[in-house]
Amino acid sequence: xxxxxxxxxxxxxxxxxxxxxxxxxxxxxxxxxxxxxxxxxxxxxxxxxxxxxxxxxxxxxxxxxxxxxxxxxxxxxxxxxxxxxxxxxxxxxxxxxxxxxxxxxxxxxxxxxxxxxxxxxxxxxxxxxxxxxxxxxxxxxxxxxxxxxxxxxxxxxxxxxxxxxxxxxxxxxxxxxxxxxxxxxxxxxxxxxxxxxxxxxxxxxxxxxxxxxxxxxxxxxxxxxxxxxxxxxxxxxxxxxxxxxxxxxxxxxxxxxxxxxxxxxxxxxxxxxxxxxxxxxxxxxxxxxxxxxxxxxxxxxxxxxxxxxxxxxxxxxxxxxxxxxxxxxxxxxxxxxxxxxxxxxxxxxxxxxxxxxxxxxxxxxxxxxxxxxxxxxxxxxxxxxxxxxxxxxxxxxxxxxxxxxxxxxxxxxxxxxxxxxxxxxxxxxxxxxxxxxxxxxxxxxxxxxxxxxxxxxxxxxxxxxxxxxxxxxxxxxxxxxxxxxxxxxxxxxxxxxxxxxxxxxxxxxxxxxxxxxxxxxxxxxxxxxxxxxxxxxxxxxxxxxxxxxxxxxxxxxxxxxxxxxxxxxxxxxxxxxxxxxxxxxxxxxxxxxxxxxxxxxxxxxxxxxxxxxxxxxxxxxxxxxxxxxxxxxxxxxxxxxxxxxxxxxxxxxxxxxxxxxxxxxxxxxxxxxxxxxxxxxxxxxxxxxxxxxxxxxxxxxxxxxxxxxxxxxxxxxxxxxxxxxxxxxxxxxxxxxxxxx
Amino acid sequence: xxxxxxxxxxxxxxxxxxxxxxxxxxxxxxxxxxxxxxxxxxxxxxxxxxxxxxxxxxxxxxxxxxxxxxxxxxxxxxxxxxxxxxxxxxxxxxxxxx
Numbered sequence: 001x002x003x004x005x006x007x008x009x010x011x012x013x014x015x016x017x018x019x020x021x022x023x024x025x026x027x028x029x030x031x032x033x034x035x036x037x038x039x040x041x042x043x044x045x046x047x048x049x050x051x052x053x054x055x056x057x058x059x060x061x062x063x064x065x066x067x068x069x070x071x072x073x074x075x076x077x078x079x080x081x082x083x084x085x086x087x088x089x090x091x092x093x094x095x096x097x098x099x100x101x102x103x104x105x106x107x108x109x110x111x112x113x114x115x116x117x118x119x120x121x122x123x124x125x126x127x128x129x130x131x132x133x134x135x136x137x138x139x140x141x142x143x144x145x146x147x148x149x150x151x152x153x154x155x156x157x158x159x160x161x162x163x164x165x166x167x168x169x170x171x172x173x174x175x176x177x178x179x180x181x182x183x184x185x186x187x188x189x190x191x192x193x194x195x196x197x198x199x200x201x202x203x204x205x206x207x208x209x210x211x212x213x214x215x216x217x218x219x220x221x222x223x224x225x226x227x228x229x230x231x232x233x234x235x236x237x238x239x240x241x242x243x244x245x246x247x248x249x250x251x252x253x254x255x256x257x258x259x260x261x262x263x264x265x266x267x268x269x270x271x272x273x274x275x276x277x278x279x280x281x282x283x284x285x286x287x288x289x290x291x292x293x294x295x296x297x298x299x300x301x302x303x304x305x306x307x308x309x310x311x312x313x314x315x316x317x318x319x320x321x322x323x324x325x326x327x328x329x330x331x332x333x334x335x336x337x338x339x340x341x342x343x344x345x346x347x348x349x350x351x352x353x354x355x356x357x358x359x360x361x362x363x364x365x366x367x368x369x370x371x372x373x374x375x376x377x378x379x380x381x382x383x384x385x386x387x388x389x390x391x392x393x394x395x396x397x398x399x400x401x402x403x404x405x406x407x408x409x410x411x412x413x414x415x416x417x418x419x420x421x422x423x424x425x426x427x428x429x430x431x432x433x434x435x436x437x438x439x440x441x442x443x444x445x446x447x448x449x450x451x452x453x454x455x456x457x458x459x460x461x462x463x464x465x466x467x468x469x470x471x472x473x474x475x476x477x478x479x480x481x482x483x484x485x486x487x488x489x490x491x492x493x494x495x496x497x498x499x500x501x502x503x504x505x506x507x508x509x510x511x512x513x514x515x516x517x518x519x520x521x522x523x524x525x526x527x528x529x530x531x532x533x534x535x536x537x538x539x540x541x542x543x544x545x546x547x548x549x550x551x552x553x554x555x556x557x558x559x560x561x562x563x564x565x566x567x568x569x570x571x572x573x574x575x576x577x578x579x580x581x582x583x584x585x586x587x588x589x590x591x592x593x594x595x596x597x598x599x600x601x602x603x604x605x606x607x608x609x610x611x612x613x614x615x616x617x618x619x620x621x622x623x624x625x626x627x628x629x630x631x632x633x634x635x636x637x638x639x640x641x642x643x644x645x646x647x648x649x650x651x652x653x654x655x656x657x658x659x660x661x662x663x664x665x666x667x668x669x670x671x672x673x674x675x676x677x678x679x680x681x682x683x684x685x686x687x688x689x690x691x692x693x694x695x696x697x698x699x700x701x702x703x704x705x706x707x708x709x710x711x712x713x714x715x716x717x718x719x720x721x722x723x724x725x726x727x728x729x730x731x732x733x734x735x736x737x738x739x740x741x
Numbered sequence: 742x743x744x745x746x747x748x749x750x751x752x753x754x755x756x757x758x759x760x761x762x763x764x765x766x767x768x769x770x771x772x773x774x775x776x777x778x779x780x781x782x783x784x785x786x787x788x789x790x791x792x793x794x795x796x797x798x799x800x801x802x803x804x805x806x807x808x809x810x811x812x813x814x815x816x817x818x819x820x821x822x823x824x825x826x827x828x829x830x831x832x833x834x835x836x837x838x839x
Contacts, residue, residue, distance in 0.1 A: 616763050616764055617764070619762060619763055619764050620764070623762075638822065641792070641822045642822075642825075644792065645792070645793075645794050645826065648762050648763060648794045648796075649794060649795055651763075652763040652794070652795075652796065655763075698830055698831020698832075698834070699831060699834070701835060702802060702805045702806050702809060702835040703806055703809065705802055705835065707795065707798070707799040707802055710795045710798060710799070710830060711794070711795035711796075713830065714794075714795055714826065714829060714830055717829040717830075718826075718829060
C-alpha cells in the first residue's frame, strides 16, 4: 500500500524547501552585495588614501618649486642678467631644469632652452594655465609634473612668479631634479598612515626604489613587498590583488609626480567586514524565517488541517451509514461552504436512498407475496381426508427465499410432497425456486416416478443454468392406502420419522443435487409409514440455524426436540412444526436468521377411516374395515375379536336408532395410540348417549332377561374405555382397547 | 354364515358356522323357528361359531326361553372367545353349556 502524505507533512516539506531556497538566495544575494559593498568601500578607502598621499607629495613639491621660483624672480628683479647666459647661471645656481622669461604679451623672450624662444604661452593648454599671471588674477602659479605643451614627450613641473618689470619668470623641474628635491619630504609621508586597520601606503620612485614605507624598507626594490606593477596592463586607480608582506591584499596605484603611490588593504580585512555583515544577516534571517515558518505552520494547522480532520470525522460517520451526521465546520467561509455542500449532498443522497429503498421494499413485498402465493398455503389442504394430514411453513431469511415446499394429489391414492432448497438467497434464488417448483410439478403430474422426475428435472434445470445455481430436494409419493412412500433424495437433509414418540432420521442414499450436473442417475427408495407416523421434512435452515455463539442447531437437537408424542392428525402436524420453531427460537435467541427455514410435516393416519350409510347392511364393510385397520396396528387376535363385537354393537345401535327416516352417515376411524386401539364412531343423528342407559341385570333368570341394553353393556365390559361426546352436532362414541403387542 | 341342522325325532342339533351378528341373526332365528315346534331337545354345536354379538345372544335367549317351556337346550363345543362373551353378559348362568 502506498502511504499517503498528510497535508501538514507536505506543507511542512514545501514550506521548508521554500524557506531554504529563500534563505539560500538571500544569503547569496547578501553575500554578493556585501562583497561588492566591501570591495567598493575598500576601493574607496584605497583611492582616498592615494589621493591624500598624492596631495601630500604634490603639496611638498609645489612648495619647494614655488620657493625656488620666488628666489629666482627676486634675483631677476634685483637685476640679475636675463640673457641666455645669465639664465643658465641662475639655472645652475638653483639647480633647476629650465628658466623662461615671458613678456607681458605671453611670449617667451629669454630661455635656458633655446627651442622655446618666442613660444607663445597661449599656444598650449599646459602653458596657457600661466596666463593668469599676466592679467593680474594671480601672482604665482604652480603646476603638477606633466608633459609640456610644446613637446608632450618632455615632462616638466613648472612654477611661475610675476616679475616687477612685467611678465613673469617660469622655472621647471625635470624628473631627476624634482625627485631629488622632494624625496626626503616623502619619506615621512607614509610613516603614520594606515589604510583601514592594517593596510598601508608604499611609495616608490620611477625605478621601483621604495621611497616611503611604514615597514622601513626604504631604498629596497618594490619587489620585496610582493607588489608588481606593469603599467601597460594595469591601469592606474584600478584594483589589483597581490600578496603584500605575506598577506593577500587588494591594491591600487597611481603614478604621480614621478612616484608610484601604492595603497594596500589586506583582503581579510575587506572580507571581515563582509563576513560580519553576512553572518549578522544570516542570523536575523534564520530568526525571521523560523518565526514565519512556525506561524504559517500553526495557521495551516488551525485553519486547514484541524478543520479537514473535523470534516473527515463526520464523513467517516456518514460512510459508516450514519446519514443523520451533519458536517459543521464554520471557522471560515470556505469550510462553512464545504460543510453546507456535503450536508446538501448527503441530504440528496438520503432522499434517493430512501426513494430507492422504498421502491425495492415495494417490489420485494410484491415478490414475497408472489412467492408465498406460489406455495400452497391453505391448511388443512385436504379437510375431507382423514388418512393424511399435512402442514408446512416457509420462513425466508430475506423478503424472498430460495426454499420451497409443495404437495399435491396425483390421484385419489397418491400424495406427492417435497421440500427443496435453492443454493443462495434473495431474488436470484427465489426466481430459480419458481422454475424448480414448476418443473418438478410438471413431471410429477405427467406421471413420472420420483426418480424419473429427479432425472428429468435435473436435465431441465441444467439447461442454461448460467448462474450455476443448484437445488437440493427431497420428494416423496405417499400411497395413502398402504403407507408406502417412494422417494428420491437429491442431496437434501434426511427427513425425520416420528414413530411412537421416537424420532429417527430416514436412512437414505443421497443423490447429487439437482441442476448440478447433467445426466446423473437418481435412485429411488421406499419407506413404509405406519398409521400414526409423522414424517418431518425440512431445509438446512433448521439444522444450520446458529446461536450467538455460532453453534449450529444440528441433527441431535432436532431429533431430541421431535422425540415425543404429538398426537394425531392436523393438530399433530402443526404441533411438530411449532415445536421445531420454538426449539429454534429458544436456541438462536437474538441471533439473526441467516437462512430460509422451511418445514413440512405429514401425518399418516392410514386409511383407517370409513364413512358408510347407517344401515345394518354395511356391517360387513364396517367390521372388515376395522379388522384390517387393527391388523395394521398390530392388534392381537383376542383384542381384535372383542373390538369386533363392540364395534358391531355400536354400529348396530346407530343404524337402528340414530336416524329417523332416511339413514345418514356413520364415520368410523381407527387409530393406534401406543399399545391401544382407539375407534371412533361419528354420526349426525339425534343426540343420544347410549352410556346413560342402565346396565341390564345379568343375574336374572332367562325369562326375565331383557335383550335391550345388552350390546352397550358388552361394549363397556369388553373395552378399556368408552366415552361419549356431542361435538359439532355429532354423536362421537370412542372406544379404547389396550393390548400388549 | 352357514347353518347345519340335524333333526332326529324331537331332537334338533344346530351347528352355525361363522359369525352370528346383527345381519346373520335374523336368518339364524328364522331357520331355528322353522323347526322348533316339535323339538324337545335342542342342541347347539358351536364348534365353528367364531363370533357372536348381542343380536346372536338375543336369538339364543329367546330359544332358551322357548325351550324352558317344553324341553332342554344345550350348547356344546363353545369356543373361548364366545365363552368369554357368555361370561361377560351373564349368559353363562342361564345357558346350559357342556
